[in-house]
Amino acid sequence: MKLLLAIVNNDDAHSVNTSLSREGFSVTKISSTGGFLMSGNSTFLIGVEDSDTERAKEIIAQNCKKREQVVPNSIVKGDPSALPRAMMKVTVGGATVFVLNVEEFSHL
Numbered sequence: 001m002k003l004l005l006a007i008v009n010n011d012d013a014h015s016v017n018t019s020l021s022r023e024g025f026s027v028t029k030i031s032s033t034g035g036f037l038m039s040g041n042s043t044f045l046i047g048v049e050d051s052d053t054e055r056a057k058e059i060i061a062q063n064c065k066k067r068e069q070v071v072p073n074s075i076v077k078g079d080p081s082a083l084p085r086a087m088m089k090v091t092v093g094g095a096t097v098f099v100l101n102v103e104e105f106s107h108l
């Protein structure tokens with residue numbers, strides 16, 4: 001068994017959630033915050049049989065769109081007081097997925 005940790009943009013979270021559930025995956029959604037942009041995203045915990053891992057990843061990929069976001073250059077340089085605040089584009093969206101081996105799974 002595997003545990004998928006999938007970090008997705010909040011704009012895609014609803015469709016990821018409903019698409020996974022529709023195909024019978026059990027999902028826990030946690031509200032999270034990206035360390036770089038410091039904006040909200042969603043982290044899904046999905047316990048799956050090994051043979052279903054690829055299908056779960058496929059569903060996540062189908063529902064997560066990459067998009068560009070304009071952020072102050074100072075975020076990128078790590079100096080919030082930097083002036084002038086030039087803007088730059090950062091690619092956001094898609095999904096960041098970790099696949100972990102599960103040692104034990106139980107409903108107690």
Ligand code: 2BA
Nearest residue numbers: 007033034035036037038039041076090091092093094096
């Ligand atoms: P954030 O940390 O808010 O990052 C949002 C997007 O900003 C990233 O998208 C990436 O395109 C860009 N970015 C991040 N760090 C950067 C940097 N130092 N310089 C320039 N651009 C940077 P993604 O890579 O798709 O990541 C989306 C979210 O997934 C991240 O939100 C974070 O919450 C999570 N994430 C990504 N990689 C991770 C990792 N290795 N470990 C834990 N969480 C991760």
